[in-house]
Amino acid sequence: MKPWNNKAWFFVLPVLLLVAFSAIIPLMTVVNYSVQDSFGNNEFYWVGLEWFQEVLASERFHNSLMRNLLFSGIILLIEIPLGIAVALAMPRRGWGVSVCLVLMALPLLIPWNVVGTIWQVFARVDIGLLGHTLAALGVDYNYTQDTFDAWVTLIAMDVWHWTSLVVLLCYSGLVSIPDAYYQAARIDGASRWAVFRYIQLPKMRRVLVIAVLLRFMDSFMIYTEPFVVTGGGPGNATTFLSIDLVQMAIGQFDLGPAAAMSLIYFLIILVISWVFYTVMTQQDNDSVTDGRQGGGQ
Amino acid sequence: MAKITLNNIAHSYDGGNSYALKAMSHEWNDGGAYALLGPSGCGKTTLLNIISGLLQPSEGQLLFDDVDVSSLPTEQRNIAQVFQFPVLYDTMTVADNLAFPLRNRRGPDKLSAAEIDHRVQQAISMLGLEALAGRKARGLSADDKQKISLGRGLVRTDVNAILFDEPLTVIDPHLKWQLRTQLKQIHRQFGHTMIYVTHDQTEALTFADKVVVMLAGEVVQMGTPQELFDAPQHTFVGKFIGSPGMNVLPCELAGKEAVIDDRRIALAREYPTLNGVIELGIRPEFVRLVNSGQGLPVQIVSVEDVGRHRIVRAQLNKHRLDIIVPAHQPVPSEPGVEFDSDRINIYQNSQLVGWEHQL
Numbered sequence: 001m002k003p004w005n006n007k008a009w010f011f012v013l014p015v016l017l018l019v020a021f022s023a024i025i026p027l028m029t030v031v032n033y034s035v036q037d038s039f040g041n042n043e044f045y046w047v048g049l050e051w052f053q054e055v056l057a058s059e060r061f062h063n064s065l066m067r068n069l070l071f072s073g074i075i076l077l078i079e080i081p082l083g084i085a086v087a088l089a090m091p092r093r094g095w096g097v098s099v100c101l102v103l104m105a106l107p108l109l110i111p112w113n114v115v116g117t118i119w120q121v122f123a124r125v126d127i128g129l130l131g132h133t134l135a136a137l138g139v140d141y142n143y144t145q146d147t148f149d150a151w152v153t154l155i156a157m158d159v160w161h162w163t164s165l166v167v168l169l170c171y172s173g174l175v176s177i178p179d180a181y182y183q184a185a186r187i188d189g190a191s192r193w194a195v196f197r198y199i200q201l202p203k204m205r206r207v208l209v210i211a212v213l214l215r216f217m218d219s220f221m222i223y224t225e226p227f228v229v230t231g232g233g234p235g236n237a238t239t240f241l242s243i244d245l246v247q248m249a250i251g252q253f254d255l256g257p258a259a260a261m262s263l264i265y266f267l268i269i270l271v272i273s274w275v276f277y278t279v280m281t282q283q284d285n286d287s288v289t290d291g292r293q294g295g296g297q
Numbered sequence: 298m299a300k301i302t303l304n305n306i307a308h309s310y311d312g313g314n315s316y317a318l319k320a321m322s323h324e325w326n327d328g329g330a331y332a333l334l335g336p337s338g339c340g341k342t343t344l345l346n347i348i349s350g351l352l353q354p355s356e357g358q359l360l361f362d363d364v365d366v367s368s369l370p371t372e373q374r375n376i377a378q379v380f381q382f383p384v385l386y387d388t389m390t391v392a393d394n395l396a397f398p399l400r401n402r403r404g405p406d407k408l409s410a411a412e413i414d415h416r417v418q419q420a421i422s423m424l425g426l427e428a429l430a431g432r433k434a435r436g437l438s439a440d441d442k443q444k445i446s447l448g449r450g451l452v453r454t455d456v457n458a459i460l461f462d463e464p465l466t467v468i469d470p471h472l473k474w475q476l477r478t479q480l481k482q483i484h485r486q487f488g489h490t491m492i493y494v495t496h497d498q499t500e501a502l503t504f505a506d507k508v509v510v511m512l513a514g515e516v517v518q519m520g521t522p523q524e525l526f527d528a529p530q531h532t533f534v535g536k537f538i539g540s541p542g543m544n545v546l547p548c549e550l551a552g553k554e555a556v557i558d559d560r561r562i563a564l565a566r567e568y569p570t571l572n573g574v575i576e577l578g579i580r581p582e583f584v585r586l587v588n589s590g591q592g593l594p595v596q597i598v599s600v601e602d603v604g605r606h607r608i609v610r611a612q613l614n615k616h617r618l619d620i621i622v623p624a625h626q627p628v629p630s631e632p633g634v635e636f637d638s639d640r641i642n643i644y645q646n647s648q649l650v651g652w653e654h655q656l
């Protein structure tokens with residue numbers, strides 16, 4: 001059978017049209033803004049790649065980018081291992097399963113701005129449960145004034161909000177492992193670590209790819225929660241790319257640079273996601289080629 | 298390798314309301330090849346898992362060479378087990394898969410790298426896996442995978458027993474024979490105690506020295522393939538083993554004759570007066586088809602030609618009767634049947650009436 005069929009394009013066409021209207025055409029208008037300058041009156045002047053050069057050279061962009069990379073890096077380093085650990089600790093059968101699943105799903109069901117508001121109040125030193133308790137314990141904590149405290153608060157909030165997603169994905173990978181694997185490991189005298197390393201981790205790898213990609217993309221695009229909690233402050237300490245971009249586009253109405261920045265932002269996410277995906281699925285591809293070579297034996 | 302003793306072993310999955318395995322005591326010899334044969338749900342896998350320690354029996358003791366291992370965890374029983382579906386560590390190479398159980402050893406049993414390598418090479422050549430040794434286990438064919446699972450048991454030359462839980466289910470039919478022969482050879486060469494669970498009588502009969510036939514959590518008969526064929530202790534064994542299985546016909550006894558619907562059949566010996574349900578069992582191989590007027594008249598329902606012989610499905614009054622007819626013998630249009638008296642077994646309440654009842 002032929003591996004492709006030209007008629008299949010007709011089935012894809014409706015989706016392509018839909019995506020064109022919802023994503024590609026808006027994206028093209030952004031491309032359009034990014035290469036022009038305007039002084040109002042709907043008059044536009046061709047400026048070529050000037051905005052791109054300006055954005056890439058600006059310290060403001062570098063700082064936001066670094067903050068964003070740091071934030072994504074930290075939350076991935078916390079949420080992925082924590083998610084795996086929680087998934088491993090969850091019961092596999094019995095009534096505990098549904099209780100755990102519902103508890104895990106709760107943070108995921110809360111709208112992002114509500115999560116922001118919850119933590120904004122929760123961490124306040126005057127009335128917030130967390131902030132007040134810390135102050136009462138003698139900890140000098142104030143997320144509106146102190147950079148470190150603001151970061152800790154945002155990271156704690158993101159971990160609270162999104163670790164569940166990693167847990168649920170990992171758990172789905174774990175429950176798909178047949179009992180025979182654990183039994184064989186017992187027969188082979190495998191240690192708890194060996195069971196994790198050679199049975200559970202390989203079986204979770206595919207869902208972990210998804211978890212890492214989702215968590216990276218979402219955290220790299222994070223806007224609502226820091227906007228509600230810290231508003232990008234203190235100073236610019238928690239001004240991530242998205243907050244910076246909104247300030248530039250809507251606050252300052254610099255459409256050209258903002259459009260150029262959007263495109264750069266988009267390309268960074270695309271490239272980093274591609275790198276994650278390629279690295280994490282490397283082993284899969286290796287063994288597929290192996291399989292082809294071994295097919296003739 | 299070890300002698301395995303079951304001492305009143307019983308198991309219940311629901312705290313004693315019903316028993317998946319009813320109390321049994323058996324002794325299985327060191328170096329024997331045993332098959333646990335029975336229909337699905339008869340408790341054979343339960344028994345296997347009790348021996349390997351994956352399951353704690355509700356009652357009774359398990360002894361390896363007279364040492365009570367009932368409370369020992371699987372890891373300490375030194376048992377190899379091959380499962381129905383191949384279980385491999387996908388991210389390891391084939392050779393690493395085989396080395397895994399050896400590398401896991403700690404303390405006084407710890408092996409040197411050279412010794413591990415030597416044993417792995419031995420297992421690889423034993424199973425003919427040389428071409429695959431260096432590649433990842435992922436993406437191999439089911440039979441290669443199952444061979445490697447088997448190899449993980451064989452590298453441990455000092456195992457107490459190797460257990461097989463329907464290991465050939467996923468294997469292509471033409472490879473089943475090959476693998477089974479290989480198993481047989483390995484057994485002859487190394488003399489491991491092997492226990493093989495299956496619901497396929499051909500597998501059981503060709504693999505095992507002793508076949509343990511199970512039904513509803515009980516061992517109904519343990520014996521050599523010949524014993525199971527000649528003298529099934531239970532009508533179930535007679536029907537389950539053989540292709541087709543033994544004919545079982547309700548009858549009455551009268552002296553040295555059995556009476557089926559007013560028709561008299563000569564027996565080889567006389568039986569005492571028996572109570573309960575009396576049945577006559579005769580294998581299709583020992584029923585002869587003769588011309589009409591002789592023997593008991595039967596109606597032929599169908600004839601199946603299986604190559605080396607034909608299976609005639611017939612009706613003796615309201616009872617079904619299978620007859621095996623040699624390939625070239627004609628089937629008469631209005632046939633009768635004769636039974637080989639020496640091959641008739643008499644059953645009382647499904648149990649074989651043994652020689653101890655002989656007058």
